[in-house]
Amino acid sequence: MTVQITINKTTQPKEKPAVDNPLAFGTIFTDHMFVMDYTHGTGWHDARIEPYEPFLLDPAAIVLHYGQTVFEGLKAYLNEDKEVVLFRPEENMKRLNRSNDRLCMPNFDEEFVLEGLKQLVSLDADWIPDRAGTSLYVRPFIFATQPYLGVAPSKNYRLMIILSPVGPYYKEGINPVKIAVESQYVRAAVGGTGSAKTAGNYAGAMKAQEVAEAGGYSQVLWLDAKEHQYIEEVGAMNVFFKINGEVITPSLNGSILEGITRKSVIELLQSWDIPVTERKVSIQEIFDANEEGTLEEAFGTGTAAVISPMGELFWSGKKCEINNNEIGELSLKIYDTITGIQTGKVEDPFGWVVNIE
Incomplete structure (x- = not known):
């Protein structure tokens, strides 16, 4: 891909969770998100990191009617040296493209999107909790945006990545x-x-x-x-x-x-x-x-x-x-x-x- 990633930092950063506040899974989101669009005939374009916020979606968007959407889940951690690390992220990129193929959605350049993911996590690295059992959950997802009430693959898509500081997924933790x-x-x-x-x-x-x-x-x-x-x-x-x-x-x-x-x-x-x-x-x-x-x-x-x-x-x-x-x-x-x-x-x-x- 020849596209570059533009970065627009928020001017209104959110208040982060208190250090001693239990983190419910998937309820708090960081300051920024990665966005990239796909247009039929053009391909993937306009890759950007911008403030986390709601966005407009046409009521006739194919994703809302025929469920053409895929997603992934991985985590970012702080290691013992307070460095930010990911665990096997290339495997998530591969699987996301496999899901794309099954849902008749366009593949993306895995190295490029992984680079966008890294830049996003780096930008919001101060959201990564460092208590035992916590991490920064990373959610890439892709969905059909073409307004069309017909059962056919969309011609347009959006790829996004959002981040969420999380605690244990189950209230039982590591207990059975x-x-x-x-x-x-x-x-x-x-x-x-x-x-x-x-x-x-x-x-x-x-x-x-x-x-x-x-x-x-x-x-x-x-x-x-x-x-x-x-x-x-x-x-x-x-x-x-x-x-x-x-x-x-x-x-x-x-x-x-x-x-x-x-x-x-x-x-x-x-x-x-x-x-x-x-x-x-x-x-x-x-x-x-x-x-x-x-x-x-x-x-x-x-x-x-x-x-x-x-x-x-x-x-x-x-x-x-x-x-x-x-x-x-x-x-x-x-x-x-x-x-x-x-x-x-x-x-x-x-x-x-x-x-x-």
């Missing part, structure tokens, strides 16, 4: 959460958009989440759409089970999101010579393993929570308590290692961390 196994609703089907990070996947999941929360459960464990027996994801996370010394995670089948934390956990386990297998795994297998005493740990993985241990599964009227509802030794080791790499407390032998200042 209770999970309801969903047998009625489905998140995605093979051949659908489950492998893309698009808004409709999450909107369609809200009803099951609402029912689960009413029953006292933090998240939903999704089963496959065809047979309702094979495990796919848990909430907004990928899922792992440790059975008789082996770590098992559902294989990517086209309806499961290819998580970056998932990929990192697999690579980490392989480096530790811990057996890890990607394959189909049924919910019955998990309950059977628990009955036999071979189910040792279960945890979800994702950018927001990093590692979220599971303490209980509820399925078809039966409960499965995992590891006495306590965090497992391996789950804790993975969490401490990944968060340690992110903050510089642990050596990064993989080259996952990217310094931006």
